[in-house]
Amino acid sequence: MTTNPFAAEENWYLKMQCESTDLIHQSALAFQQLILTAIVVAGFLYTKTYYDNVRRHYARITVVVIGGGPVGLTAVLIASKNIHVKKIYLFEESYRNNLVNKPNQVAFDFRSVTFLRTLGVDFDNMEGCWDNNIFFTRVGIFQDYLLSLIFKLNTETDVRLGTKFSRENIKDIESIHGRVLVIACDGNDGQASRILGLSDEFANHSYKAYGAVAGITRLDKCHLPLPERRVHNLFFDLSAYGASLDENGKAEGFTLKIFGSSRQRYMTLLVPKSECPMVKTMRLVLDRGMMRNIFVKCYNTYKSQGEVTLSETTAIKHLKFSPRLFELKLFQRLHTVAYFEDDDMFVIVEGESARCGNFHTGLDINNGIRGLMSLTAFISLASCAVTEHAILNAMMYKARHDxxxxxxxxRNGLRESMYSSY
Structure with a gap:
């Protein structure tokens, strides 16, 4: 019997063809499975994205604002513009007459004015005056204007003036169906944050500067808003009090500001930290006559045209002032945001409840307005957060902003409000 010399080779070739065909079939099957998996994953992602978008679109939150000052009323206005807010509650201890008759003057810088205009605030139709892109008005006028806007809102709003927030109101908040955001704006003396469970712990930061303040109320004058006046590099002759220039004949110059309405006038003195004899004297020597004399002379020299000179007799009777220089500090609340899972409630603090200083500059309101610039985004994050990770991200966003x-x-507060010449 003859053997085919090519049989082994043909068998090997046929075997390789079969294996190649099986490999092709397996590859085709794997490719089909890959395509099917991709379609399933894409469908899942599309469905999830669509569901998440729908859920985010229809997510709703109730906002409770505590405090009807400029910051609290602005917070109400911001919340009303957010599509996720279904209802707003406002708790304010004072009645409307007390709010609109508050006499102290506030000043909004250009950044705050720009932000407030996006909320519908028309400064051109509000009593006040402009100077160097700063708008000066009485706080009562601003609050009256915001209240008039709030009472016209399309968002359901429950304004409770003359109602002090207390522990009893927490039960009302807990009975609200769905997620709640509580915004405490009741000032640095307010108790809302503590009642709601936030820590009262503050960190204090130094501005690396010393200052002094003075103020006088003249009941014979009206509450006419007046622009501020800044003066730089002031030097005082304090040789009668034992203060002299240093060995090089140099002393640290002071910055002076005069601001407020025609009825309530304020003065601030500011100097960077230094060890020059003049600054040391004004820091350590408790001499009311020295400080009163400085403020009276500063006021009479740099007052607005047409203002009456401040006499020694009037100053002795009515001028209130710091008896010596003190260190300027900013106090920052360590915890400005919290989430309580059992009640599905976020709590945040704004304005002087979150940050406050020991030095009045007339532009203090702007620090509170800066804090509210993150409120729209935070409301959206808080209303849509479902997982612990999303809730934590919302809280971290607020904490980072603060x-x-x-x-x-x-870094810039004193430079913008005191040191700069506009």
Missing amino acids: DNLCREFL
Whole structure:
């Protein structure tokens, strides 16, 4: 029997063809499975994205604002513009007459004016005056204007004036169906944050400067808003009090500001930290006559045209002032946001409840307005957050904003409100 010399080779070739065919079939099957998996994953992602978008679109939150000052009323206005807010409650201890008759003057810088205009605030139709892109008005006028806007809102709003927020109101908040955001704006003396469970712990930051303040109320004058006046590089002759220039004949110059309405006038003195004899004397020597004399002479020299000279007799009777220089500090609340899972409730603090200083500059309101610039985004994040990760991200966003705001204010606050010449 003859053997085919090519049989083995043909068998090997046929075997390789079969294996190649099986490999092709397996590859085709794997490719089909890959395509099918991709379609399933894409369908899942599309469905999830669509569901998440629908859920985010229809997510709703109830906002409770505590405090009807400029910051609290602005917070109500911001919340009303957010599509996720279904209802707003406002708790304010004072009645409307007390709010609109508050006499102290506030000043909004250009950044705050721009932001408030996006909320519908028309400064051109509000009593006040402009100077160097700063709008000066009485706080009562601003609050009356915001209240008039709030009472016209399309968003359901429950304004409870003359109602002090207390522990009893927490039960009302807990009975609200769905997620709740509580915004405490009742000032640095307010108790809302503590009642709601936030820590009262503050961190204090130094501005690396010393200052003094003075104020006088003249009941014979009206509450006419007046622009501020800044003067730089002031030097005082304090030789009668034992203060002299240093060995090089140099002393640290002071910055002076006069601001407020025609009825309530304020003065601030500011100087960077230094160890020159003049600054040391004004820091350590408790001499009311020296400080009163400085403020009276500063006021009479740099007052607005047409203002009456401040006499020694009037100053002795009515001028209130710091008896010596003190260190300027900013106090920052360590915890400005919290979430309580059992009640599905976020709590945040704004305005002087979150940050406050020991030095009045007339532009203090702007620090509170800066904090509200993150409120729209936070409301959206808080209303849509479902997982612990999303809730934590919302809280971190708010905490980062507050921390950055504090850093920015320490870096630029005095420069913008005192040191600069506009």
